[in-house]
Amino acid sequence: MLDATARTITEYCRRHGYAYESYVGIKRGYFPWHATFNRMFQFRELIDREFAGWAIYLDADAYINDLDFDLDAYLGRFRQRAGIMTTIPGSPHPWCINAGVILLNLGNASAREIVRRWLDKYLQIEDERLRGMSVWDDSESDQSMLFDVLCEDSVLRDAVDYDDGATVNSSEAIFIRQLLRSLSPDIGTRTNMLEALSEELLSDRKSASLQVVAALYRGLLKREPDDGGLTSYARLVDASGLEEGTRLVAHELIHSDEYKTLQR
Numbered sequence: 001m002l003d004a005t006a007r008t009i010t011e012y013c014r015r016h017g018y019a020y021e022s023y024v025g026i027k028r029g030y031f032p033w034h035a036t037f038n039r040m041f042q043f044r045e046l047i048d049r050e051f052a053g054w055a056i057y058l059d060a061d062a063y064i065n066d067l068d069f070d071l072d073a074y075l076g077r078f079r080q081r082a083g084i085m086t087t088i089p090g091s092p093h094p095w096c097i098n099a100g101v102i103l104l105n106l107g108n109a110s111a112r113e114i115v116r117r118w119l120d121k122y123l124q125i126e127d128e129r130l131r132g133m134s135v136w137d138d139s140e141s142d143q144s145m146l147f148d149v150l151c152e153d154s155v156l157r158d159a160v161d162y163d164d165g166a167t168v169n170s171s172e173a174i175f176i177r178q179l180l181r182s183l184s185p186d187i188g189t190r191t192n193m194l195e196a197l198s199e200e201l202l203s204d205r206k207s208a209s210l211q212v213v214a215a216l217y218r219g220l221l222k223r224e225p226d227d228g229g230l231t232s233y234a235r236l237v238d239a240s241g242l243e244e245g246t247r248l249v250a251h252e253l254i255h256s257d258e259y260k261t262l263q264r
Helices: 002-016 032-048 071-076 109-123 127-131 142-152 154-158 187-203 208-221 227-240 242-254 257-262
Strands: 054-058 062-064 083-087 097-105 160-163 168-170 176-178
Touching (some): 002 187, 083 168, 097 142, 208 227, 227 242
Parallel strands (some): 083 160
Antiparallel strands (some): 062 176
């Protein structure tokens, strides 16, 4: 998945002269999902290296949607802010955020304090407890810990700007999009979708809906789409929007006789 999305990120960085770093592995933990805590360490390491600019973290399922986006101009509007985070739709508070994409201004004291407290919450989990955390638990995830940091200190949470998903961290965001787990039933299908979307963006073609439908066929039905299915489902995606259209097509394919036969 990271191989697919990193293509858009490295191309964006190449065009605009930004540095890009990635990490594959687990900085502290014992199970694959513990890699989600890596982002805390990565921010801390940048601070330790005395980096004092903006740092953007992207999950493996996030990608650059607009390769010509003027990031300098965008961040210039928030130079006094500690960071930019996206509120989860329907949440009771703006600081109920999705940690899949985070922008932090590490030259800002509040941003550095957010990182310090965030990482400290994770380091307080003893190894014995960590060895028992074999299954993802939203109540003890990096996202819930960041929410707690913001919830506990009004100064820190007020230092952050909360995006509504229009610019970053949603399936329809202008700049950075994230293809959430809720959009597809398995990681293979989601990876295929991200590969298709990345290919579209990098080839400058505008048939994203066709590529998404083709990826769903390959991921779910293990074959290339027939012309009729490709055309009709692409129209559905175009009419419904990427997020809802992808969900609808995936639902149709999963409930098809062909898919059920493959599962036997």
